[in-house]
Amino acid sequence: MENRREKMRMELNVKYMTRNDCFTVGRKITPKGIMVHSTATPGVMAADWFSRWNKSYKAGETNRQVAVHAFVDDKGVWQYLPWNHRGWHAGGAANNTHIGFEICEPGGFSYGKGSAMVGYNISKNEAYFRKAWQNAVELCVMLCQKYGLTEKDIICHSEGSKKGIASNHADVMHWFPKHGESMSSFRAAVRAALNKTSAPADVPSAIQVGDVVEVKASANSYYPGGSTIPAWVKTGSYHKVTQVISNGKPVVKGGKTCVLLGKKVDKKKGKETAGIMSWIDVGSLVVVKSSKPPDNQKLYRVQVGAFSNKGNAEALLKKLKSAGFTDAFIK
Ligand SMILES: [Zn+2]
Structure with a gap:
């Protein structure tokens, strides 16, 4: 048990983009898969996307209608939409079924024709890539356990395009091979992590009686x-x-x-x-x-705010509890 805890280090930050039209439309999905994207925006990290995309197209604040569930970088995960909220990430039918997240690309290069990464320094970016990769794997493990999915339910944007459920984008296969990886090796990494974190033998799976x-x-x-x-x-x-x-x-x-x-x-x-x-x-x-949260969900602690005034913290706690986060607490 302690071992499992140590292996999972992914930091999950939650901050919903309540100003984004996708959030306000508020359509729900039953997640049946996960779509992996990468940003094609060198050097903009996960936390930075909040101010970029927490804008209303209808109100004329942005010229794009786009929203993903989360961004991942070398530091952790920033979740910007509830997981069961219909996102605007695939440009196709996958929006109705897939949770979408973006892996942030490191800085120091530019985009040429098509999706060619010009001046991308592989050895310099290897350490960043490994950390971001690991966080993406851990996010997929968490989502697979939460929604009863497996690594087979994970595709990237370009694979979605080939299946006819996403727009014609190259991510992430324009990037992963530079580091000797592919979506197959990504799925294999998720499978291996799922095997390590799977429930003990007396509990067959994340699915429980009453679910x-x-x-x-x-x-x-x-x-x-x-x-x-x-x-x-x-x-x-x-x-x-x-x-x-x-x-x-x-x-x-x-x-x-x-x-x-x-x-x-x-x-x-x-x-x-x-x-x-x-x-x-x-x-x-x-x-x-779910009849009750699976035990493994306790591995993730989410901080939703930091306050100098205790009253403000208590007000948020009350809000969270009434929204169904019954395990919320003040530290
Ligand atoms: Zn994409």
Whole structure:
């Protein structure tokens, strides 16, 4: 446990861009994937983007309509939109399904034709790249655990473009290969980190009894070698997880940890009826409503303000608690 804590060092800062039209529109999504971007703006770091993008297009304060969930640099992560808020980052359908974050590019170079990085000093930027990479990996691990995703659900902007769900941008594949990396090696790094931080053996996954889940549209069989999932199971309703352990052990079928979908949950009214009573690979599920925060979420501490006046701090705490952040505290 202590080991896990030490490995995760990512610093998460939360400051919502409440002035950005994307925030005020306020559409929600059920995150089904993560899209990795990079800024193509040399030397502008994560904290600096707040003043650049916390502006209203409608009010004429900016000429761009853009918003991402977070920026990542060598210091940590700055979250600017709630994770389940529909972002404006992909220029395509991925906005409806993907959390988007930008990795900040270091300074000291310029952009030439296309997305050529002119004067980019690889050895000088290697240390920065590794730290930013690590923070991006840790952010993906946190989001995968939060939303029941895996490394397979992570793509970059240029991969999204090839899939037809994002605009024609080159990020991040114009940059990662300079440091000997690719989206495949990025996904492998997330997989390795997920394996290290995965829950202890008596808890099969981040999915718990009582969680309301949706079966991913991409899932074919309940588990490798299991029967085919009918379409209505995916689209007809949500499901409630009613069992995760059998005979004191996680249930593994076809090599995958499975949970039991014991109740159907009406998508609109939340009404529960008899379930499909099928065991299913947790990798095929997206958590719609968590019964309680998984233990691993305690790894991340978020500071939302620093005050010299205790009254102001207490006022913010009250606001946070009423917004559902029941674990908020003053230090
Ligand atoms: Zn992009």
